[in-house]
Amino acid sequence: MKTSLAIPVVSTKKSRLPETDFSNLVFGKTISDHMFVADYKNGEWTDLRIEPFAPLELSPANATLHYGQSIFEGLKAYRNEEGEVLVFRADANWSRMNESAERMCMPSIPEEIFMEGLVQLLELDKDWVPHAKGSSLYIRPYMFAMDNYIGVKPSETYKFIIFTCPVGNYYSKPVSVKVETEFTRATEGGTGAAKTAGNYAASLYPALRAQKAGYDQLLWTDGKSHSKIEESGTMNVMFKINGTIITAPINSGTILKGITRNSVLQLAKDWNQPVEERFLTVSELETALIEGTLEEAFGTGTAATIAHIERIQVNGKDYILPQKPADAFSHRVLAELDGIKYGSIEDPHHWIIKI
Missing domain, CATH: 3.20.10.10 (D-amino Acid Aminotransferase, subunit A, domain 2)
Known part of the structure; x- marks a missing residue:
């Protein structure tokens, strides 16, 4: 997929790939090197960037922590026999996330931001996609409120993040x-x-x-x-x-x-x-x-x-x-x-x- 949106990238100084055991992946425990981040303020999505996966700084008055204005998605990327990375039905996840956003009084995410952020993040972290059959790269897009305000109302600011996790099978048996x-x-x-x-x-x-x-x-x-x-x-x-x-x-x-x-x-x-x-x-x-x-x-x-x-x-x-x-x-x-x-x-x- 060709990309057209210029997203600034700050690469990690030390990849965790060498210390990752891809033969022993516990679902959701191993996180890849980078994340895509965008901020919503003044009625628009701004400050798009890819940066090292790292802790977030939040106010104790963050609206999500008190009122739960948070939505997420889950999708996967796979590696074919030629070593190429394939993503399954990302457009459907984008569409469903916006349906969740509407129900939770949150801003919609433009398709270009969702898809370009996802694709460029995967291009950077493509080595995190496992090679073993049955394994995949789990992708977690999510959005949450960022207002620092103790009052029951929809937030006016939000953060949208995509990060990824190499995973094995969720269930190993029936x-x-x-x-x-x-x-x-x-x-x-x-x-x-x-x-x-x-x-x-x-x-x-x-x-x-x-x-x-x-x-x-x-x-x-x-x-x-x-x-x-x-x-x-x-x-x-x-x-x-x-x-x-x-x-x-x-x-x-x-x-x-x-x-x-x-x-x-x-x-x-x-x-x-x-x-x-x-x-x-x-x-x-x-x-x-x-x-x-x-x-x-x-x-x-x-x-x-x-x-x-x-x-x-x-x-x-x-x-x-x-x-x-x-x-x-x-x-x-x-x-x-x-x-x-x-x-x-x-x-x-x-x-x-x-x-």
Whole structure:
């Protein structure tokens, strides 16, 4: 991708690359050398720059620390067999970030700033993109309020940053989940569709309780009746029952518009795989588990791509899902997405940006 925006660069004096063990990457723990930064003030984005990754200086009165006006995105870059760097669906992340910004009373980010900042940062830190299959460079764009003011109102100043992390697999094995019918992740009219920090903060306590009970994630249910499956922790979730993929719709305002979710649904359409975008009820799920008609259950997300679910707890009872055949939809769609991301197969929907 050609760049046209001149962004000043201050390079690190000492790269951390030589001391990085790429064979032992813990997700989110290893940070690359540089970050892209832009400041919003007086109604415009200014002072675009790339600089060494370093701590930020914040006032104790920083508005984000008190009122949580913060949004973020997550996407990945991959390395193909020729050593080139490929980024998956960055335009979709830019679009979704601006939807979150609107909901959180924050300024939109021009596409040129988002994309040029991302591309030029990756050009500088391209050696941080792992070579091993299954590994990638996780990219974290985020924006937060910068006013130093203790008052409940939208900030007038903001900071936008992109930094990156070389990562391995988010889940190393199939996951166990528990249907959550006590706590609520999101309600209609709330911020469930926005990728905002507060949504994740509110989910930590019930998720921790589930983990202590031996489950990796929760299957969140609707906040009114707790009768409908919405999504799972860090992922959208899909079920294949009697040959049909069922996944929650995104028009309720409580479901994150997952980019991996959208990609999976597009591939399902390409393959004439029956899909229903509707809420699966807890009772439907329980019946399918008891009768053996639930063929597959899996999460979809940037970090995990496809996370196979092997155990589901419903109403206090655990159900083990049957072993999936090699040609199962979740195996096939994972292989297809990986092939596109790593550049080994055709990209018919033009999802890839080559750095």
